Amino acid sequence: MEYDFSKLNDREFETLGASIIEKILTKRVETFKSGRDGGVDGRFWIGKEKEGIIQCKHYISTPYTTLISKLKSEELAKVKKLNPAKYIFITSKKLSRLNKQEIKKLFHPFIISEADIYGYEDLNSFLSEKDNQGIVERNYKLWITSTSVLDLIYNNAIKGRSESTIREIEEKAYKYAITENHRKGLKILEDNNVVIMTGEPGIGKTTLADNLALYYAAKGYEFCDIEENISEAESIFREREKKNILFYCDDFLGSNLYDAINNKRDSHIVKFINRVRKDDSKKFILTSRTTILNKAFSLSHRFQNGNIRENEFLLRVENLTNVDKAKILYNHIYHSNLNDVYLDKIYQDKRYKVIIRHRNFNPRIIEFVTDSGRVGHIPPEEYWKYIIKSLNNPEDIWADYFQNQTDDCVRALTFLTVYNNGKISEEELRRSYNTFLNIHNVNLGDQTDKSFEAVRKLATKSLLNRNQIDEDKFEYVLFNPSIADFVLGSYSDDSNLISNIIKSLENEISIDYLQALSGLGKKINSSNLKRIQENLFDFFFERKLNEEDWDFLILLSFLDFFNEKTNKRIERFLNALIEADSPNGNRLWELLIILTEFEPQIEFKDFDFLHDFIEDVSDEDSLRELFNFIDTYNIEDEHILFQAQTLIENYLGSIVDNNDLDVDYSKHINEYYYPEGYPEYDIDLNGIESEVQESLDYYLDGFNESVLERIDFDMTRFVSNLDVESMATRFFESYEPDYERDYDGGHYSGSSYEDDIDAIFERS
Template sequence: MSGIIAPDYDFASLSPYDFEVFVRDLLSAQDRLIYSTYRVGADGGIDLKAATDKGWVVAQCKHTPSADKGSVLRAARKEAGKAAGMGFAPVRYLFVTSAELTPGAERETQEALAGVANTVEVYGRGWLNAVLARHPEVERRHFKLWISSTQAVRAMMQDGVFLRGESRMQRIERNYLRFVHHDTCEVAELTLDEHGCVLLSGAPGAGKTTIAEYLLLLWWHRGFRVVVDPRTVDQWWAWLEDDTPTVFFFDDAWGQTHHQDHGSRHHDTDMSEFVESIVERQTGSTTSKVLIMTSRVQVLQETVRLSDASRRAVERLAHCHVTVERLPHDVRGRMLFNHVNLAMTDPQTRQDLSTGSWWQQVADHQNYSPRLIEIVVRRNRARSARELIDDLEEALENPHEIWGASFRALPPVDQQLLLTLSLMDSQLVQWQEVVQRLGGIPSSDSHVDAAVERLNGSWITKGFHAGSQILALADPSQRDFLIRYLSVSPGAMTAIIKNAVTVDDLLPVCRRGEATELESNLRLFSSGEDLFRSVLDTCARELLARLRELWDDCPCDAADLAHGSVRELTSLVETLTLIVRFHGDRHQAAEAALPADWFAGALSRVTLLVDGQSMTSIEPLAELVTDLAAAIESASPPWPTSHPLFGPISQIRTVIDHAWTRHEPGIARHQNTGYEADLAETLVRYANSLASLGLRPTVDTYSPAGVDAYLAQHLEDYDPDEVVEQIDSIEDVVGWNFTDTRERLAPLLDTEEEQTPSLPRRAPTLPRHTPVAAPPADASAAVAALFRSLGASSRPEWS
C-alpha cells in the first residue's frame, strides 16, 4: 500500500460512542471479522467482540484524545483488573486509544495488560490514522472525522451553490456532533450509490433533512459540487450540462406543508423534466450528477394525486424511494443524549440528568421526533434539569404549541410578517415581496427591518441571492404552528386576504380549505386536517371579492401576448377557472355566490384576448388549445352536473372551441403555400390532444393527399412501437386514411416486428442493508450507561 498518505486526525470530534463505532468499523474492515458493539459503560472489560475459529477476540476502546502516558497506563491497569469479569479467556485482546502513544508508552501499556489474553495488542492515534488510510470507505462513513470544524463546512459552502447558504451552514455546524448513524442512513447511502438518486419521505421531523445533509457531506467529500435548493430553473439545466460532478439537493421538493407552497405553478412540470433527465443519466457504474430529494409523506401523496407531472416523477424514482420511519429506541435515546450532553454544561444539571429513567419516557413517546428534541433542548440551554424534562414532556404532549408562547409575545408587525411568510414560498422569499404584503401595518421599511432583526436567528433566517435580501422561516415546525394559528384566527386570515398582491398569494389559502362536498378531496394538511375550511367560510365574502379584484388587475392584454407565446393567456384562463372553483367551494357560505355580471365580463375579456391572437401558422394554434385544455383541466373541480357552478366551468371550456373556430379557417385560407406541410408536422405533435378535444381542420381548406405526402418524414424518428398508434390518432382527427404514409413506413415497422420482443425491464429493488455487526442485545442498557456518564464531568472533552 505504498504511496498512501495517512490522515492526521486527533478524533476529538467523536463522542465516546462514535469512537467505539468507528473502531468497530475500522477493525472489521482491517481484520475482515465481524466486531459487535458489546456495551457502553460498565462493560466488564469488553467494548467490542468478534468470533474466530480459535476463539474470541476482545477490544477495549478508550477515547481520551488528550491523555498523557500516565493516564493511559492507569486505564490499562484498570482494564487488566476487569479481565476476570469477562467469564472467558480471549485468544486476542486489543487496547485501542485515541491518545498519542510513543513507542515506550505503547510497550509499557502492553506490559500492563500482560496475561489478559494469549496475544495483547495496543494501538494509539498513529496506528488508527495509518490503518484508516487503507480503508477510505470507513473514513467516508464517519464524517465527524473530517468535518470536525466550521472550516470544513465553509469550504463546502464555497465550493457549492446554496440559496440559503448561511442558514444551511449554521444548521450543519450545529447538528453534525449530534448526528447518530442508523440503518436508514446506510440504506439511503447505498441507494444513492447504486441509482444516483434518492427520495427520502417521512413524517414531519422524522430526520429526512438530517439524512440528506449526511449524504451531501459524503458526496462533497468525494469531490462533488453541492447545489442546494436551486431556485431558477435555467440554472438547473446549466449545472446539469456542465462537466463538474454535482449533487443536487431539493429539500421539501414539492412544498413544506402543502402541495405547491413553493410558489410556482409550473414547478411540478419543471421538476418532472429535471428528474427525468437525471434518471436518464444513470446508465453506467459511475455518474457525475446525482439527486437527493426529501418530502413529507403527506405532501408527497397529495402531490401525486393532484399533479400528473409529479406522479410521473415519483414513478421514475420508485426504485430509489427510501421511507424514513420511526427510529429504533436506542437510536432515539442516543440522539437525545447527544443533544443533552452538548447543551448542558452546568455540573449540577448534568448530575441530575444522569439519574432516573426520564429519558426512556421521552425516547418512547409517540410524538418523539429529532426536530422536536433539537428545538426544546436548544432553547433550554441554561435551565435546570427539572425544567428541561418538564419542557420536553409538555412539547411531546402538544408538539404544535412549542412556538405558541414565543409567537404570542411578539409585536403585531412581527406576527403579521411571520404569518405572511408562512403562506409564501417554502424555500425563500425576497424581502421586498414580504414588505408588499404587509400593507395593513402602518410602518416604514425601517420598521420592517427592525422586525426582521428581532426575528433573525429564532423565527427566520435571512441571506442574499442575486443581490436581493431573502427571508425564510427557520424551521418547518414553525410553519406548521403558523398555519394552525391562521386556521383559528379569522382576523389574521382577513388581514392576509386583504393584503394579497396576486391571485397566487391566495391559492395556498384556498387549497387548504376546499369544501367537503368534493368526494375526491383528501385531508390536505400534514396532520390530516383541512384546517382552513372553517375559517374560510367565516371570511368567504372577503376572500372571494379579493380574488375577483386581483383577477381584474392581472396585467394581461392583447399587446402583452407576443406571437407564439400563450403562457400569459393560459395562465389567465387557469386562474379564472380556479376562482370559479373557489366560489363553488364556498357556495354555501353567506355572500359567496359568483356574480353573474362579473363572470360575463371576465369571459368576454378572455374571448377578446383569444380573438386578438395573431395566428399565421397552424402549430401555435394547436399549442394554444392544448395548453388551454391543460390549464382548465388542472383547475377544474370534479363537480357533478347538478352543482350550481358547473355551468360557468363549461362556459370556460368553450373558449377552446372558440379559439379553434376563430383562427383555423383563416390560417388555412390565407396561407398560400406550405399549409399541408405545417399541418402534417402539427398533427404529429398534437394529434392526441386535438382528438381528445374533438377538434379537426376544416376539410375544404386543405388537401389530405398533400398532408399524406409530408407525414412519413415527420414520423421516421418516432419509436416504431408508437408509430401505428400515432397514425391512428392522426387519421381520427382528419377523418382520412393515410395509405401512402403507412406504405412508406412499412419497412421500418416490418423490421421491428421481426425482432424478438424484449422482456419488460424489471424495476430495480431497494438495496437491503447488511450491517457490519449485529446490533447489541442490550441496547437500552448501553444508552442508560451513556446517560449515567453525564454525571462524570461538567463538559465532554470531545465537544
C-alpha cells in the first residue's frame, strides 16, 4: 500500500504523526495548537513525571543533507533544552539505515533506539496494516490518495466523461480544507440522498461538491457525471438498480435554464431527484448559482411543486469562521509553490488577517492570488497590491490573466467554448478556430506556432479543460464557470466579435445560447442583439436558404423578429419554407410563433409544410402552441389533426408512464403482507385510475379545448385504455413500507480554535 504524504500540509502531517504514535504506544498523546512549538508536536507521559516528546518534519522533497543540517542548526538545541526522557522523530522523507544511525547519534541520548525514528517507509508500513485503517480514514487527504482507494475510485467511474471528471477532482483535492460546510453537506446527503449546493460564484460550491463526490467514490459508489443529461442518468439508474451510484451535476441548469424549461426537461429533473431521494443506494450532488436556481423556481411550477429546494445547501462566506478561512488560505499558500519573497508579503505585519477578514473573501480569489503560474509575472513589491485589488474588485479576477497573459489565439478558443454553451468537441473547436482566424481580425503577435494543436495546449488547464469522452474523442469545457461570466460581462458590447464567434461555430447551439443570454439579461442589450442578428443574416442567409437548413433559419429569425432590417428576408425564408417540397425540422414551437407574427404578410394556401415539423414533437410548449395555431387558423388538414391526436395521447401516456403526475400508488394498497417471505398486495386499481384521470384533467387545463374536441379526445376513454395494472405492478416491485429510518449520520470531532489564526500561520 502506498500513501502520498505530499498531499498533506505540514499541520496535517503533524496530526498524522501524533495519531500514529498514540496508536503504537497505546498512550494518550497531547497535541498543541499550531505555531512555534519549541520542538514539540506531541507529548506523552512515561509514568507520572517523565515526559516523552514527538517531533514531525514534513520534508518530503527536501534533500537529506538539508534535513540533517536543519536538525543540527535548529532542532538539537531545542531538544537539549526540553531534556525529554524519550524523543520520537518522524519525517515524510525516505531514510536509509545509515540515515537513521546518523539521526540517532545526533540526538543521543534522547532517541533511545532507531525504532523511535520513523521515515517514509515506516509510516507506509504502519498505515498499511488493517488494524490502522481508522487513522487513515480520519485523515481525509491521506485516505483519498492511497493507492487502494484511488484504484477503487477510478475503477468505479463510468467510462468516458465521468472517468475524466473524477480524475480531475482527485488531482485537485490536495488543496482542499475540510470545514464545517463539508460536514453539513455530508449530513444532508446521508439524510436526503440529494444535495444542491447553491451560492454566489466563487464561494466554493464546486470544490465542496467535488470532495463530497470523492468521499462517496472512495466508499465504493460508482461515479456518474451526467452534465444535466437526465436521460443518460435514468438509463444508468435502471441498468444498475441494485448498485451504489453517485450522480454528479456541476453548474445545474446554468445557461441551459430556458432550454430545460421550454423543452420540459424540468419535469424529468424533478422526477429524477425525487427518485434518488427514495433510494438509499443512490446519491445525487448538484451545484447551482443562487440566481439561476431562483430564476428556475420563478419560471417552473414543477420546481416549485417538486419541493426540490428542501435539498438546497446555501453556501455563504458568512458561514465560514475565520479559522475556516485561515485553513483555506494556509492550505493554498502551502501548496502554492510561491517563492518566499512573495509569501513574505502575506506574512508581513500579519497581513493574512486582512485577507481573512476582507468582506470579499472568497475561495476562488484565494486560489487565484496564490497561484504561482498566474502571479509569477507580478514583481514581488507589487504582489500585495495585486491581492488587495483582487479582493476589492473580484469581478476582475480573470481580467489580468485573460487580457495580459494570453494572446488572441488562446482567447479565441475560450470565446468559442463559451458561446458553444461552455463545452465543445475537439473536432468542432478545431474547425471553428480555423474559421475564426480567417474571418476575425486576430493579432497573431510573435512568430510562434498558432496551429490549433499548439494553442489548445496553452489554453488547457488555464482557461479550458480537455476531457476524454471516448477512446479517441475529446471534449473541451471551461476551466471554471466564472470564465463565462467574465467573458459575457467584458465583451458583450462587441457585436462584431460575438457575430464572428457565432459565424465560426455555425451551429444551432450557439444561436440558442445567444437567445438564452438575452433572456437572462447578460448585458446583451436589444440594440446589440439587432446588430448581431443583422450581421448573421448577411453572412448566413443565402447559403442556409439554398441548403434548406430550416431549423438554423428559424433560430436566426427567432433572435429578434421585430428587426425591420431583417423582416423582408424572414418573410422570404417563410415563403420558401411554405413552398418547399416536404420541408422538415425540429423547431416547431419557434416556427409557429414566427408564423403567427408574420401571418398578415404570409398567405397560407395549405399547411402541408408543417407535417414533418410536427412528427416528433414531445414537449408540452410545442403541443400547446400547435393546438393554439390549429384553432387560430381553423386548420382542417386531416393529417395534422391526426398528428395532434397522436401526439397528445403519446405525451400524456409518457407522463403517466413516468409518473410525472406524482401519483401516490402507496395510497391505493388495501393490504400488504408477506406470505412465505414474498410480498403481495391488494391493489385498488379503480382508485389509481381515478387519481390518474383527475391529475390529467388538471394537467390539461390551459390546452385549447376546441381543438381537443375537434380531434375527438376523450379523457375517460384514454385513461381506460391505459395499462394501469402494469404501471402499478412496476411501482410495487420496488415498494417498501416507509418505516422511520434510525440513522446516525456519523460523528465528526474537531476543535474550533477561534484564537489560533496567528498560530496557524506561525513560521518555524
